[in-house]
Amino acid sequence: MPTYKYSYFDVRGRGELVRYVFHAAGRDFEDDRVAREDWPSRKESTPFGQMPVLDVDGKKLAQSGAIARYAAREFDLAGKDSWEQALVDQYMGLVEDMFTEIVKVFFEKDEEKKKELQKNLAEVVFPKFCGLFEKALDQNGGKFFVGNSLTLADLAVLNAFDTPLHQHPTLLDKFPKLKAHRERVMATPKLSDYIKNRKVTDI
């Protein structure tokens, strides 16, 4: 049995999805949360000077997406064949596209422009992506994004809406399948314990 150590900051950010994978799969791992002050001294020991990093029996892997997909493959949460893996991957890509739009708003310094972008996010961007996710669920029978059981795709979409729902709590109200999906995934046994007990962070 490999020993896993997963290093990231003590926030959700780009690190939470992999934590979801480990918890949903019921796999042990060291959830190494690095304090900001300690980062400069830890940076050297990472492959690319960034986190998250997954250490598997001493071998290191960087890039949150590569780590998530690797862990999902190891724990049978990646789709049952190459095509399903691609479908799972596709939804991760869509999540990433939505995240890119959110980040643009986050980093906008001009107050006027920021307000415009926030309005656009709420009125155009989120409805567009929610609509695509809703349709995808509908086309796959309504319960999961790929196949008949939980995959990385479901965890990625759950994770994608964690922060947006803080600021827009009614975001999913017009998308019943997506809302039900969220509740279903959050109820996954070990994952739901983790989510209930984790520290609440802004990002």
Add this chain to the structure above:
Amino acid sequence: MNGSKKDSIRKYKLTYFDIRGRGEIPRLLFHAAEVEFTDDRIDSEEKWYNSLKAKMPQRVLPVLEVDGKLLSQSLTICRYLAREFGLCGKTSWEQALVEQVVDTMDDLRAEVAKWIYEKDTEKKDEIGSHLRSEIYPKFFGILEDILKENEENNNRSGYLVGDSLTLADLSVFETFTFPLSIHPDILDDHLELQEHRKRIETHKHLADYIKNRPVRPV
């Protein structure tokens, strides 16, 4: 998967704009594996907006059609084709190492895209300088470390993962194409990266395509 041009069992069609952009790495994968495909290049904006866009699952390109089934997301398409063609590493761990490189190159692409999209000439110059002084060196360093580590693991292949060409090498090759067109000297002090680039350019399955592919600004 047997990659013979004559007996390709599956029907592949790649639909993308008539630029390199996010479609070129999938094209390189088909050529590297010698697998036939329809290289469906959309050169009319009108055709895209008025008829095609609504038909695409995520309303974006590229889209890969495999025996009638559609797949979106350029990196998903890359990873899928690479797996099918045996160009994604030989084990799950090697696959992760390949993906690590591909995701890193996508980060570089995103940095360079800031220069492409900036309209203000002063800001554009600033971004250009930042690319040269901070961004390129950071990514060159990462790649040189990977090449060195792969060398040390006794592979001595000159490829980024394992002992043969993978999607990782193609993504590095293609991600540098645009930067080299605006900053032709950036690899001058990076001999290993120059050699790596040459290795891809002269690869027996890629040389013809790379030499003769349509010249596009991006």
